[in-house]
Amino acid sequence: MDTNGKSAFIAIVGRPNVGKSSVLNRILGQKIAIVSSKPQTTRNRITGVLTQGEYQLVFFDTPGMHKPKNSLGKYMVRSVNESVGGVDCCMLVVEAGREPTQTELELIEKFKSIDMPAILAINKIDTLRDKNVLMKQILHYSSLYDFEAVVPVSAQDGSGMDELLDELKKQSSEGGHFFDDDTLTDQPERVIVAEIIREKILRLCDKEIPHGTAVVIEKIKTRENGILDIDATVFCEKETHKRIIIGKNGAMLKKISTFARQDIERFFDCKVFLQTWVKVKEDWRNRAALLQNFGYDEKNFD
Numbered sequence: 001m002d003t004n005g006k007s008a009f010i011a012i013v014g015r016p017n018v019g020k021s022s023v024l025n026r027i028l029g030q031k032i033a034i035v036s037s038k039p040q041t042t043r044n045r046i047t048g049v050l051t052q053g054e055y056q057l058v059f060f061d062t063p064g065m066h067k068p069k070n071s072l073g074k075y076m077v078r079s080v081n082e083s084v085g086g087v088d089c090c091m092l093v094v095e096a097g098r099e100p101t102q103t104e105l106e107l108i109e110k111f112k113s114i115d116m117p118a119i120l121a122i123n124k125i126d127t128l129r130d131k132n133v134l135m136k137q138i139l140h141y142s143s144l145y146d147f148e149a150v151v152p153v154s155a156q157d158g159s160g161m162d163e164l165l166d167e168l169k170k171q172s173s174e175g176g177h178f179f180d181d182d183t184l185t186d187q188p189e190r191v192i193v194a195e196i197i198r199e200k201i202l203r204l205c206d207k208e209i210p211h212g213t214a215v216v217i218e219k220i221k222t223r224e225n226g227i228l229d230i231d232a233t234v235f236c237e238k239e240t241h242k243r244i245i246i247g248k249n250g251a252m253l254k255k256i257s258t259f260a261r262q263d264i265e266r267f268f269d270c271k272v273f274l275q276t277w278v279k280v281k282e283d284w285r286n287r288a289a290l291l292q293n294f295g296y297d298e299k300n301f302d
Contacts, residue, residue: 007056008172014093015103019123022155023093024048024061027165031263032061032185032192049183055169056177060087089148089171090118096125096152097133100144108145119167120147126154190217192267197232197260197276204256205245212237213245227271230264235281242278253278 012020025031032048048059090111094104111118120141128134138150149167153160185192194215201213219231236242246253253276261274 005051005054005056005177006169006172006174007058007177008089008168009058009060009087010168010171011060011062011087011090012093013062013090013107015101018093018095019155020093021061023091023121023123023153023164024059026155026158026161027057027059028184030184031196031267032187047187048185049179050165051177051179051181051183052165052169055172056179056181057165057168057172058178088117088173089168090116091121091168092118092147093121093123094137094141096122096128097137100141105144111145117148117171118145119164119171120145120150121164122150122152123155125152125159126156189220189268193217193220193230193264194232196263196267197234197256199263200256200259201234201245204252204259212241222270227273228264228268230272230274232274232276234276234278236278237281239280242280245278 012024014020028048028050048061050057050059090107092104092107092111094100100108108118110116122134122137122141125134134152138152141147142150148171151160151164151167153164155161187195194217197215198213201215214235216233216235217230218233219229221229223229234245236245244252245256247255257274257276260276261272264274265272
């Protein structure tokens with residue numbers, strides 16, 4: 001661990017579905033946060049760590065800000081508010097070509113109230129044909145807050161990411177590194193595996209189902225031959241959801257498990273034997289005891 005290096009703690013904030021997790025994964029060069037086209041994919045703060053030479057950047061990928069509809073939603077919003085208050089810098093991710101929404105305006109007001117250094121990352125510039133739209137957007141946001149930097153990027157093709165990284169490094173200060181230099185995340189193995197499986201459900205299943213699912217890793221154990229045995233249970237809220245997740249003759253569950261296993265093998269660099277079951281827990285998103293069992297911090301459930 002470098003005791004002479006520089007470090008910064010950075011919260012990645014923004015409304016749902018602007019690509020916060022994709023930006024983090026692109027910066028780290030590896031998938032840590034799950035990515036989906038559906039909003040509110042990220043439920044926990046995912047810590048990603050990037051160490052390059054003297055610099056160590058520690059990222060919190062927060063849930064997208066939204067109006068909470070249940071106890072899980074309240075937990076997600078509080079997670080964002082806690083992140084913003086306890087970091088050196090915030091990176092506000094917005095979508096190219098879009099006017100600021102109420103969510104973004106509220107986050108900017110939060111920055112103002114605590115005088116938070118913030119960098120604006122305008123993501124998805126690869127989708128813009130008219131670059132004049134981007135210039136107007138930069139001017140608009142710059143009039144709303146004195147950002148440390150405004151960087152147009154594309155998490156999809158990597159455009160602007162080096163420039164973004166340079167700006168983030170400028171937010172670091174002396175004091176050494178907080179993690180070993182080879183650390184990629186502080187998330188336990190069980191959390192990483194559960195999130196990978198949940199991502200496959202988000203991608204493959206009907207849009208009504210994914211946010212009513214939680215994944216719990218019942219067992220994770222390495223055999224003598226190096227194969228990783230994993231038992232996972234997918235909890236959903238309705239019997240009809242269970243049938244869809246399992247699919248005809250188990251086809252959907254097999255697909256979910258296969259894609260998840262491939263990602264898990266890439267992450268841990270070993271062979272994986274994954275077994276997945278599906279169970280129903282009605283209205284679990286509003287039940288504090290179940291939320292706690294599924295890994296969400298109980299102090300945020302009120």
